[in-house]
Amino acid sequence: MTSHATPNTPSLSPIAFLKGHGTENDFVIVPDPGNEIELPAPVVATLCDRRAGIGGDGLLHVVRSAAHPEARSLAGEAEWFMDYRNADGSIAEMCGNGVRVFAHYLRRAGLVGAGDLAVATRGGVKRAHIDKDGDITVAMGRARLPEDGVTVTVGGRSWPARNVNMGNPHAVAFVEDLSHAGGLFSAPPFTPASVYPDGVNIEFVVDRGPRHVAMRVHERGSGETRSCGTGACAVAVAAARRDGADPAVTGAPITYTVDLPGGRLVITEHPNGEIEMTGPAVIVAEGHIDPAWLEVSA
């Protein structure tokens, strides 16, 4: 097993990585088909550090499902497992922008054939379709809408926030102006804390037009990011319910355009509850991590 942490090992080999983003939600990508690279939280945080490391909102560890204990049972459905980590090294169930970038990487690297592809995640198997224009549509599954919401407070203003679970937890607050979210340098406080015992991603949303919203997000484990795919899905569902629209009732799909600081995502909810997210995925660089640097830094 390759371990950066083995002390005084002169023969540590460089670790291959790529850098990519989806609507500027950026990731360090670490291909590791056999699950041989140890990635404890301090190592992930060091790699994601924007000044001392490569920099990223998160890390996509690319592992064959059969080689990872958390994904082995999904290997028959999806050959590859997106072992996603937040920038602070914490583990999250899902990352919507990450799935698009992951799918783009797999296709670019020739690790999957033509046609739609499946990606195993901690939030289940997600199916991705690469459009002719390069955009990627991901079947994100269904939203859960627990009854218990929270109140989010920033700079003396408070808003009720809707609880939406996209595999990972979200609190969606409709605000008058996105600037009211403030600097988002730290996680906005919310009450009651018991609603999200494992933390939460908080979205601030304004209307831009009919079925068109804009949002900012503070992500659990990463801080303010320029986009969040699961967050955009949560926002679209919360906006639809606020607007009195439910595809399960009307029998017709509903589409929301969601503008984020880093770009645009299009979210469609179908009558069976299935949510599709469409947006771009980009690989910007590839290289090797210096194992000697990682060993002293992490």
Ligand SMILES: N[C@@H](CCC[C@H](N)C(=O)O)C(=O)O
């Ligand atoms: N940016 C992601 C979400 C990443 C996980 C999130 N920070 C969490 O802890 O749940 C996305 O595009 O969905």
